[in-house]
Amino acid sequence: MRVSPAILIASAALWAQDTLSLKDAVAAALRQHPAAEAASSQVLAAETRIAAARSGYLPKLNYSESFQRTNNPVYVFSALLTQAQFTERNFAIGPLNRPDFLNNFQSQLSLDQPLYDGGQTRLAVRSAQLGRKLASEDERHTRQQIIAGVVRTYFAALLAAESLKAADEAVRSAEADLERARAIRAAGMSTDADVLSIQVHLAAMREQRIRRQADLEVARAALNEALGLPLQTPHALTTPLTAVRLSETALQDYEDRSLAERPEARQAALTVELAETERQTARAAMLPQVVFHSAFQADRQRFVRRGAANWLAAVSLRWNLFNGFADKQRSAESEHSLRRAQAERRRAEGLIRLGVHRAYADWKAAGERIETARAAVAMAEESLRITKNRYEAGLTNVTDLLRTESAALEARNRFLAAVFDQRLAAVELALAAGVLAPDSEVLN
Numbered sequence: 001m002r003v004s005p006a007i008l009i010a011s012a013a014l015w016a017q018d019t020l021s022l023k024d025a026v027a028a029a030l031r032q033h034p035a036a037e038a039a040s041s042q043v044l045a046a047e048t049r050i051a052a053a054r055s056g057y058l059p060k061l062n063y064s065e066s067f068q069r070t071n072n073p074v075y076v077f078s079a080l081l082t083q084a085q086f087t088e089r090n091f092a093i094g095p096l097n098r099p100d101f102l103n104n105f106q107s108q109l110s111l112d113q114p115l116y117d118g119g120q121t122r123l124a125v126r127s128a129q130l131g132r133k134l135a136s137e138d139e140r141h142t143r144q145q146i147i148a149g150v151v152r153t154y155f156a157a158l159l160a161a162e163s164l165k166a167a168d169e170a171v172r173s174a175e176a177d178l179e180r181a182r183a184i185r186a187a188g189m190s191t192d193a194d195v196l197s198i199q200v201h202l203a204a205m206r207e208q209r210i211r212r213q214a215d216l217e218v219a220r221a222a223l224n225e226a227l228g229l230p231l232q233t234p235h236a237l238t239t240p241l242t243a244v245r246l247s248e249t250a251l252q253d254y255e256d257r258s259l260a261e262r263p264e265a266r267q268a269a270l271t272v273e274l275a276e277t278e279r280q281t282a283r284a285a286m287l288p289q290v291v292f293h294s295a296f297q298a299d300r301q302r303f304v305r306r307g308a309a310n311w312l313a314a315v316s317l318r319w320n321l322f323n324g325f326a327d328k329q330r331s332a333e334s335e336h337s338l339r340r341a342q343a344e345r346r347r348a349e350g351l352i353r354l355g356v357h358r359a360y361a362d363w364k365a366a367g368e369r370i371e372t373a374r375a376a377v378a379m380a381e382e383s384l385r386i387t388k389n390r391y392e393a394g395l396t397n398v399t400d401l402l403r404t405e406s407a408a409l410e411a412r413n414r415f416l417a418a419v420f421d422q423r424l425a426a427v428e429l430a431l432a433a434g435v436l437a438p439d440s441e442v443l444n
Helices: 005-016 024-034 034-058 073-082 094-098 120-185 192-227 249-260 263-284 327-393 398-433
Strands: 018-021 061-070 102-116 233-235 291-299 306-319
Touching: 018 024, 024 034, 024 120, 024 192, 034 120, 061 073, 061 094, 073 094, 073 102, 094 249, 120 233, 120 263, 120 327, 120 398, 192 233, 192 398, 249 263, 249 327, 249 398, 263 327, 327 398
Parallel strands: 018 233
Antiparallel strands: 061 102, 102 291, 291 306
């Protein structure tokens, strides 16, 4: 038997497509989407800020090298002393008042070790750690949004494919109706008006199929964008567009979980902690600071000789007793910032609860719509079967036939839309509760 080239080409294209389940799509998006990479980089940047803040506990070591040439009497006098080149001749009034030019190569190595800073370093580390936690929650939020985006586009592509199938079926049904109408007309049981009406209906169904084909191409491109892939990447989607069954959980449980798990809720709580830490930092700036300082210095008339070295060790205390009330105003500002963060947290919790209420209601309503739409499909198909039989027998007109054809197609589309909405509502509920993850049951 000879196989058609068109069939071979279609089969090769089908085998070339990678099979892609919903969970595989989610894993791929989390692995390669630019948004996930950006969020991960933000966390790594926050970790470096922790290390930078901890450096406040460590000593600061500095090295400097300088060269001076001058005949300033005071500088020449002191430089000769530090170079260990001072002689009795330098006490003469003439050279003392008008010395010759002097070169001084100075090398200095200094070390400063904070002994007490009023807790400012500890608080800086605490702030950086809170920033790291905020970045982690932002990464969780980004990952959950990526998962939700993949689910939306995945099922949107499936819905577009199913809608295209329904449109194809409608075209085939209209073509069969046209053949039936022509046969009835040939038997003298109908007029040209019936045939023309069905031809108009067939043209409308073909136009709808064209639109559904375009919708499918756009939906597939949107899925690839959500996966972080080139828009033309082909896939064979294996997870069916069916309703998902979730374990029965009360609304209050979803609310409680949202306040504990939702990234926005955790970020609001962390923002309050950060504001409290900044308030403590503002107060710590009013406390004294104790620093150990040591230095080694070498002064030479020439770069490698005619010089001497000296060292210094000291402990100093610095206490800002008054700087124009700036510290006091910063402390007052931090108090206001803390109260603002607390108010924003209460506001965020209220919005989170509202979001859970809305998502829960949408999920329940979508489940009920599926049962209603399924029953409507069964009734519409039975009505269409009866109407077709009656039309063939000459017991009804073409208007009733076309009306039932359209009603059956609309019922099938409403059922698909109800299933699609139920899948999305389940994901939105998990997202609102803050529990959406690659292994969530809403992805089954």
